[in-house]
Amino acid sequence: MQIHPTKILVCGSLATDHLLRHSGSFKTYQETYEVEAMNASLPISDYRTCFGGCGGNIAYGLGTLGVPTVLLSHAGRDFRDQYEQHLIRHNVDCAYVAVDQNAEFSARCTIFGDDFGNQITGFFPGQANPKLRSAADTVCEQSGADFGLLGPEAPELMLKQAAELHQSGVPFIFDPGQWISEFNHSLLNTMLSFDPWVFGNEHELDVMTTLLETDIAALAERSPVVVRTQGSRGLDLYVEGAYQFIDARPAKTIADTTGSGDALRAGFLFGLYHGLDLIQAAQVGTEVAARSVEHIDPQGWIISANELLATVNPTN
Numbered sequence: 001m002q003i004h005p006t007k008i009l010v011c012g013s014l015a016t017d018h019l020l021r022h023s024g025s026f027k028t029y030q031e032t033y034e035v036e037a038m039n040a041s042l043p044i045s046d047y048r049t050c051f052g053g054c055g056g057n058i059a060y061g062l063g064t065l066g067v068p069t070v071l072l073s074h075a076g077r078d079f080r081d082q083y084e085q086h087l088i089r090h091n092v093d094c095a096y097v098a099v100d101q102n103a104e105f106s107a108r109c110t111i112f113g114d115d116f117g118n119q120i121t122g123f124f125p126g127q128a129n130p131k132l133r134s135a136a137d138t139v140c141e142q143s144g145a146d147f148g149l150l151g152p153e154a155p156e157l158m159l160k161q162a163a164e165l166h167q168s169g170v171p172f173i174f175d176p177g178q179w180i181s182e183f184n185h186s187l188l189n190t191m192l193s194f195d196p197w198v199f200g201n202e203h204e205l206d207v208m209t210t211l212l213e214t215d216i217a218a219l220a221e222r223s224p225v226v227v228r229t230q231g232s233r234g235l236d237l238y239v240e241g242a243y244q245f246i247d248a249r250p251a252k253t254i255a256d257t258t259g260s261g262d263a264l265r266a267g268f269l270f271g272l273y274h275g276l277d278l279i280q281a282a283q284v285g286t287e288v289a290a291r292s293v294e295h296i297d298p299q300g301w302i303i304s305a306n307e308l309l310a311t312v313n314p315t316n
Contacts (some may be wrong), residue, residue, distance in 0.1 A: 001224065001239055003171065004275050005147030007068040009140055011161050012055020012151025013125070014075045014083065014097070015107035017298065019258055021046035022114045044112075051083050051299045052109055054151035054177060057259045060299040061266025061288065063091035065308065067273045070143045072096045072136060072161075074128045076103035086299070096139050103127035117231070117257040117293070123178055125154070136161040137168035146170060147272070149265065150196070152177025155187050166194040171224075175199040175265065180207045188212055197225040199265060217241075225278065227268070229261060237282050246282040249311070251293040259298025264289035270308065280312045287311045 022029075023045040033040070051060070055073045062069040070093040075083075079099055083106075087094050107126035113119040136148065148165045150158050150172055158176065165172045174196035176183060183191075188211055198219065200208065205228050209215055220226045220238035228236040234248040267288030271281025287308060288301075295301040 002275075002277060003147070003272055005269070005272055007070065007143065007145045007147075008062055008269055008273070009070050009072060009136065009143070009145035009148040009165075009170070009172075010055055010059045010062065010151065011072045011136060011148065011153070011158075012058060013053035013107050013123075013153055014056045014073050014079060015053035015109045015123070015126070016078070016105070017050050017052030017258065018108065018110045019046075019048050019050065019256065020044045020110070020112045021256075022112065024114060025116050026114045026118045026120075027116070048296075050297050051086055052259065053107055054175070054262055056083070056087065057262035057298050058149060058151060058266050058269075059087060059092045060090050061263050061292075062269060063087065064302060065266060065270045065288075066091065066305050067266075067270050069093060070096060070139060070145050072133060072139050074098040074100060074130050074133050075106040076100060076126055076128045078105045090299075093143065096134050096143070098128070098132035098134070100128035100132055103129070111258050113257065115254070117254055119257065121178065130154070130157050133157075136164040137170070138164075140165070140168055140170050147269070148172035149269065150174055151262075152179045154179060155183050159187065159191060162191055162194045162196060171195075171197070173197045173199050173265070176208070177204060177261075180204045180211075183208075183211060185211050185213065192222050195224060197227070198223045199227045199229075201229045201231070201261065227282065229264060231257075234286065235264075235282060237278060239278050244279055244282075246279065246286060249283075249286045249290040251290040253294055255294055255296045256298070257293050260289045260292040262298065263292035263301065267308070270305070271312070274305075274309060276312060283312055284308055
């Protein structure tokens with residue numbers, strides 16, 4: 001299978017991330033002290049805020065890598081303060097970010113991590129009204145986007161956008177992330193009827209297959225492409241049911257794992273934009289994920305397109 005998009009539509013959230021770090025390991029804490037019903041108390045060694053949200057992170061990655069990108073999202077008035085100009089400086093088309101003038105702030109994400117890449121995440125979707133968004137098919141028609149990614153958001157919004165993209169013949173990735181538990185058997189079957197590519201980590205796809213009462217192999221028969229990420233171990237790639245394991249590119253250091261999955265998706269789409277096959281695109285994705293892990297900010301890593309293409313291994 002070969003696909004060569006020329007402009008990517010990213011549908012997803014915009015948020016301010018609050019990143020907290022525990023020096024040490026959550027596992028060590030659990031082994032040392034009795035942890036019951038997630039009731040624990042740990043010291044925080046570092047705290048900072050940064051730009052985030054899966055939509056913003058992926059759009060940033062694509063724009064930084066020189067891939068024409070249009071962002072479809074909604075936000076509060078605070079988006080105008082700094083975030084909008086930050087994305088524009090990194091080559092992201094923000095014309096279709098609907099700013100709700102009645103909402104003071106956008107989404108908020110609190111991520112509590114340790115020194116080994118483990119994280120506990122809480123996400124608040126914010127006050128902005130998602131109904132202010134333009135239709136995904138309209139945005140594609142007006143902007144020229146010919147491939148889409150649906151980042152993690154409420155199921156009704158993801159399904160609406162999926163139907164719009166399918167109706168207009170635009171292929172897309174379904175990436176439910178932390179929202180997967182809000183889907184059910186019926187909603188997932190409806191989503192799969194639109195023939196999306198499916199992305200998720202091990203836990204997210206375990207939840208998906210449990211809800212569908214199936215397994216990953218059967219899911220791969222229903223979707224043209226399935227990508228199951230496994231962190232530092234690599235990823236599983238299924239293309240029209242055929243399986244390929246892709247090794248991870250090891251990070252030189254773990255600065256922060258926040259946004260590394262979003263960086264992987266940006267790298268994967270960068271590969272498709274440059275005409276790479278799916279295996280090569282996945283290899284590029286793992287390289288970008290490693291660069292993200294090495295950087296403290298999910299929207300701060302930099303790598304040139306030429307440098308990234310040089311990391312690709314031949315597949316024939």
